[in-house]
Structures are given as C-alpha cells and as structure tokens.
Amino acid sequence: MKSCLIVDDSKVVRMVARKILHELNFETLEAADxxxxxxxxxxxIPDAVLLDWNMPVMDGIEFLRALRKLPGGxxxxxxxxxxxxxxxxxxxxxxxxxxxxxxxxFDSEIIQAKFxxxxxx
Amino acid sequence: MKPDDxxxxxxxxKDRSGLILTRDKAYLLESRLMPVARRxxxxxxDELVGAIRGKGDEALLREVTEAMTTNESFFFRxxxxxxxxxxxxxxxxxxxxxxxRTFRIWCAACSSGQEPYSLAMILKEEAARLSGxxxxxxxxxxxxxxxxxxKAGAYSQFEVQRGLPxxxxxxxxxxxxxxxxxxxxxxxxxxxxxxxxxHDLKALGQFEVVYCRNVLIYFDQPTxxxxxxxxxxxxxxxxxLFLGGAETVLGISDxxxxxxxxxGVYCLAGATQSLAG
Ligand SMILES: C[S@@+](CC[C@H](N)C(=O)[O-])C[C@H]1O[C@@H](n2cnc3c(N)ncnc32)[C@H](O)[C@@H]1O
Numbered sequence: 001m002k003s004c005l006i007v008d009d010s011k012v013v014r015m016v017a018r019k020i021l022h023e024l025n026f027e028t029l030e031a032a033d034x035x036x037x038x039x040x041x042x043x044x045i046p047d048a049v050l051l052d053w054n055m056p057v058m059d060g061i062e063f064l065r066a067l068r069k070l071p072g073g074x075x076x077x078x079x080x081x082x083x084x085x086x087x088x089x090x091x092x093x094x095x096x097x098x099x100x101x102x103x104x105x106f107d108s109e110i111i112q113a114k115f116x117x118x119x120x121x
Numbered sequence: 122m123k124p125d126d127x128x129x130x131x132x133x134x135k136d137r138s139g140l141i142l143t144r145d146k147a148y149l150l151e152s153r154l155m156p157v158a159r160r161x162x163x164x165x166x167d168e169l170v171g172a173i174r175g176k177g178d179e180a181l182l183r184e185v186t187e188a189m190t191t192n193e194s195f196f197f198r199x200x201x202x203x204x205x206x207x208x209x210x211x212x213x214x215x216x217x218x219x220x221x222r223t224f225r226i227w228c229a230a231c232s233s234g235q236e237p238y239s240l241a242m243i244l245k246e247e248a249a250r251l252s253g254x255x256x257x258x259x260x261x262x263x264x265x266x267x268x269x270x271x272k273a274g275a276y277s278q279f280e281v282q283r284g285l286p287x288x289x290x291x292x293x294x295x296x297x298x299x300x301x302x303x304x305x306x307x308x309x310x311x312x313x314x315x316x317x318x319x320h321d322l323k324a325l326g327q328f329e330v331v332y333c334r335n336v337l338i339y340f341d342q343p344t345x346x347x348x349x350x351x352x353x354x355x356x357x358x359x360x361x362l363f364l365g366g367a368e369t370v371l372g373i374s375d376x377x378x379x380x381x382x383x384x385g386v387y388c389l390a391g392a393t394q395s396l397a398g
Pocket of ligand 1: 191193232263
C-alpha cells in the first residue's frame with residue numbers, strides 16, 4: 001500500500017481527501033501545516049504528498065522546497081491542491097519541484113486522474 | 122412526454138445521427154429538449170413535438186438532434202491511446218512517410234476539441250522530428266454548437282484538470298479571467314468541419330490515423346458496422362484506428378482486426394503491416 005501525506009489546514013478538506021485516498025487504496029498521514037508535515041517526512045518520506053498552498057506556520061511552497069532537500073525527499077510525488085489558480089503560482093510550484101497541480105475545488109475524479117498521470121495509480 | 126411523442130423524437134434522432142435513445146432515457150430527452158423549446162419561445166414540449174411533426178423546419182430538427190448528443194470529452198482521455206500514438210505510431214509514421222513527409226489524422230467525433238488538441242500537443246512536443254512535414258489534424262462532429270466550442274479553444278478550470286498534465290497546461294494555455302485559452306499556434310494545427318458519420322465519408326480523403334472514440338457506443342449494431350465499413354475505406358493500407366474503451370470491432374465488422382498488445386487499436390483486416398506494428 002502506498003502512503004500519501006495530506007497537508008491542509010482545513011480539517012474538512014483533510015477529511016474529504018482522506019476518504020478519496022482510502023478509496024484509491026492509499027494509507028494516509030495528515031498534517032495541518034508545512035512544518036508539521038516536514039516533521040513527518042523527516043521520519044519517513046511518503047510516496048505522495050497532497051499539498052495545500054496557504055497555511056499558517058509554514059506554507060506549501062516552503063514545505064516543498066524543504067522536502068526536496070531532505071535525504072530521499074526528491075522521490076516523493078507532490079501534488080499541489082490549492083485555490084491558487086493562476087499561472088504564476090503554478091509556475092512557481094513546478095519550479096519548486098511539484099509533480100502535479102490541482103486547482104480547488106477538487107473531487108475524487110480529479111485526484112484519481114492526476115494521481116494516474118504521475119504514475120501513482 | 123407521451124409515448125407516441127417520445128417515439129417520434131427517438132426516430133428523428135436515430136435517423137439523423139444514429140444515436141439510440143431507450144425508453145429509460147425519457148427524462149434525459151425532456152431535460153435536453155426543454156431548453157430548445159424555450160429558446161424558440163415555445164410553451165413546452167407539446168408545442169415542440171407539434172413543430173417536429175409539422176416537419177419542414179430543418180433548423181429545428183437539427184437543433185433537436187444536436188441537443189441529444191453527449192459531448193463529454195477530456196484531454197488525453199484514458200491516457201493510453203495517446204501514449205500509444207506518441208511512443209509507437211508516431212515514430213513508425215515518421216519512418217514510413219519519410220519520402221512524402223506528410224500525414225493526416227482524423228478525429229471522427231471530436232466534440233469540444235480535447236482529442237484533436239491532445240494530438241496537436243503531442244505533435245508540437247515532437248516538433249523537432251517533424252520540421253518540414255505537412256501534418257493535418259481534422260476534427261469533425263455532427264454538432265455545430267460543440268464545434269464552435271472546439272474552434273474557440275477556451276476551457277474551464279474543470280475541463281483543463283481532467284487529463285491534461287500540468288506542464289502542458291502551462292506551456293499551451295493562457296488564462297484570461299476564468300477561462301483557459303489554448304495557444305493560437307496549437308489551434309491552427311487543427312481544422313474543424315461539421316460532418317455526420319452516417320453520411321458518405323469519401324469526401325474527407327485518406328488518413329493514416331483515425332480516432333473514432335466514444336461515439337459508436339451510442340449507435341446500434343447495423344449503424345456501427347456501416348460506420349466502421351466506411352472508415353475502413355478512408356484508412357491508408359497501414360493506417361490505424363483508435364476506438365473508445367467500451368468499443369470494439371469484434372462481432373461488428375470484419376474490415377478491421379485488433380492490433381495485438383495494443384488495446385483499443387485496430388488495423389485493416391488485410392494489412393500485413395501497420396503503423397502500430
Ligand atoms: C462523447 S463525445 C466523444 C468525444 C471524443 N471522441 C472523446 O472520446 O472524448 C461523442 C460525440 O459524437 C458526436 N456524434 C454523435 N453522433 C454523431 C454522428 N452521427 N456523426 C458525427 N458525430 C456524432 C456527438 O456530437 C459528440 O460530440
């Protein structure tokens with residue numbers, strides 16, 4: 001079973017994402033901000049990360065840059081999932097090493113399609 | 122809707138497009154036809170059916186038929202058919218047509234354009250190997266309304282998230298307000314034309330590659346056979362046909378045979394060699 005770390009400051013979003021990912025046969029971990037997510041990754045690098053952008057303490061992009069510097073951190077497949085939907089944000093995310101990008105709102109179909117594209121399914 | 126009226130509309134739609142509507146689709150029919158009635162200032166479906174019975178009004182009959190088409194499409198739908206094109210068909214096409222340096226691709230029921238534009242993106246990505254080549258992508262559909270959308274090349278956030286890799290979104294689209302607009306260079310690679318698959322297809326010419334995906338499922342057996350037979354005549358001897366995930370030629374047409382190891386890809390029954398291997 002592959003693991004996916006869900007990083008989002010909204011409990012509701014985490015719950016929805018968790019349900020979808022369980023249906024897709026992922027084992028899930030959760031964090032409410034980038035810094036908590038990084039702590040998890042320092043112990044074990046997840047196969048995938050579903051990542052919000054705007055969060056307190058440490059935002060998604062800062063987390064991603066830090067993750068990519070961790071030993072083994074480049075192997076994790078990172079899919080942004082955020083309300084930021086302009087080209088500049090997407091560009092920044094890709095340059096920081098994101099593998100895919102979902103513009104909220106999201107549903108199971110979009111997550112499945114994107115995860116398939118990056119070879120997670 | 123009265124059973125008689127339902128049957129009348131079903132017959133009309135089947136005769137004109139091949140689309141089969143079963144009785145359990147009555148709700149669909151009503152919900153699709155109400156807007157047509159409203160646009161024409163009619164009070165309801167009774168008046169609409171009356172007008173259909175009156176015949177004569179070609180525009181109305183066309184509008185009713187178009188309203189019953191299902192136009193759902195995604196970029197790189199099902200992924201595989203596009204991977205096969207990029208990894209297998211295109212390299213073979215390039216070596217097989219080295220002399221002529223030209224090929225034609227046909228999307229036979231292209232709907233809002235995601236399928237031809239996906240192929241255009243693949244060709245663009247491989248542009249270095251295709252410089253000096255004449256490449257044509259033709260997209261046809263029965264619905265003029267959906268073709269207008271294809272030509273506009275403007276997609277919602279929802280549409281660009283279904284199947285389109287983010288790198289390609291960044292590369293080939295610009296965002297204006299809430300709309301993602303496809304690159305003009307990509308747009309110019311695709312020609313759109315209204316065409317009914319039930320009509321004589323000869324005028325379209327010959328093709329190396331045909332995508333006829335997710336339209337045969339709406340037809341009955343005899344119509345499927347007829348359309349496949351026609352397509353077989355438009356295909357170059359080494360050409361390939363892509364069908365949708367729920368479609369097959371098996372038991373429907375002996376003009377094609379499946380390409381072993383490539384699901385959903387077919388070549389002419391008599392071909393000893395095809396672009397798919
Ligand atoms: C579900 S879409 C398929 C789009 C695309 N090929 C794909 O796989 O995503 C089916 C399309 O077939 C078109 N269609 C239905 N009957 C047709 C006919 N007789 N001739 C041409 N197009 C037809 C509809 O207008 C619709 O746009």
